[in-house]
Amino acid sequence: EDQVTQSPEALRLQEGESSSLNCSYTVSGLRGLFWYRQDPGKGPEFLFTLYSAGEEKEKERLKATLTKKESFLHITAPKPEDSATYLCAVRTGANSKLTFGKGITLSVRP
Amino acid sequence: DGGITQSPKYLFRKEGQNVTLSCEQNLNHDAMYWYRQDPGQGLRLIYYSQIVNDFQKGDIAEGYSVSREKKESFPLTVTSAQKNPTAFYLCASTPAPCGTPDTYEQYFGPGTRLTVT
Numbered sequence: 400e401d402q403v404t405q406s407p408e409a410l411r412l413q414e415g416e417s418s419s420l421n422c423s424y425t426v427s428g429l430r431g432l433f434w435y436r437q438d439p440g441k442g443p444e445f446l447f448t449l450y451s452a453g454e455e456k457e458k459e460r461l462k463a464t465l466t467k468k469e470s471f472l473h474i475t476a477p478k479p480e481d482s483a484t485y486l487c488a489v490r491t492g493a494n495s496k497l498t499f500g501k502g503i504t505l506s507v508r509p
Numbered sequence: 510d511g512g513i514t515q516s517p518k519y520l521f522r523k524e525g526q527n528v529t530l531s532c533e534q535n536l537n538h539d540a541m542y543w544y545r546q547d548p549g550q551g552l553r554l555i556y557y558s559q560i561v562n563d564f565q566k567g568d569i570a571e572g573y574s575v576s577r578e579k580k581e582s583f584p585l586t587v588t589s590a591q592k593n594p595t596a597f598y599l600c601a602s603t604p605a606p607c608g609t610p611d612t613y614e615q616y617f618g619p620g621t622r623l624t625v626t
Contacts, residue, residue: 431613442513442599442617443552486552494559495540495603495613496567501551 401426405487405500412507415476420503422487423469431490432470433497434463436483443486446472477507512536513618515600520623522594530585530621532600539604541583542615545569546597558583587623594625 402425412418424432431450435443447456449465456463460481462473472485484504488497513534522528532541540559544552554567558577572591577583587594601615 433614435617440597440620440622442515442601442620445614445616448614488552490613495615496554496557497615499544499552501549 401489401491401498403487403489403498403500405485405503407503408501409504410506412474412477412505414478414507414509417473417475417477419474420472420485420505421469422472422500424487424489426489426491426498428491429489430492432465433488433490434470434472435486435488437486437502438483446485474505477505479507479509481505482507513600513602513616515598515618515621517621518619520621522623522625524625525589526625527586527588528594528623528625530587530598530600530623532583532585532618533581534583534600534602534618535581536602536604536616537580538602538616539580540602541577542601542603543567543573543575543583543585544599544601546599546620552599555585587625594623597622 404423406421433448434446437443447463452467454465460475464471484502486502488499516531542557543555546552553569555573556575558564561580564575564577574586598621600618603615
């Protein structure tokens, strides 16, 4: 059974204090790892897809990386508007089903 | 504007009543999904459909039913058999079930918060 574990559950940062969010996975044959951002009471917003170990993608202050066992979402010099829950998901089968982690709630204080 | 719409945003029902949640997309996506989100639980897949007139159970299908009569629409019915129906329900879609890797990115609607008392 595919498993996705995100850590820590919650993270509080000061504005400008860089950090990383972790997503570790145990799957049989990774076909894609996805990062989403979710604001309270809203649907998740797609951020990145990573397909192979060593791959990196960037968007503004966010950078996602992938190894054979885990993915990191690095946040550089975060701002209060980066406060949200960040979800990680994996795809392993031939279809498009995703298995999600429980998410990491990030709070950035001004 | 293209996107996924879910209605209503908030829904209240009495215990024992069936309720149907709407999901419509104008993105011309083939596959559609229903998830349930509870505090501290992450997203759990209820049902998914990769093509019109076909759908499969997800991880927590008991007490739910769906239909896919049109490509644009994938309504979810929460039946009285669902023991804990109060939750945030999310609908999503992807462009194609068997395309290039980029087509597997799921795009989500705004969600419906269902409260059953």
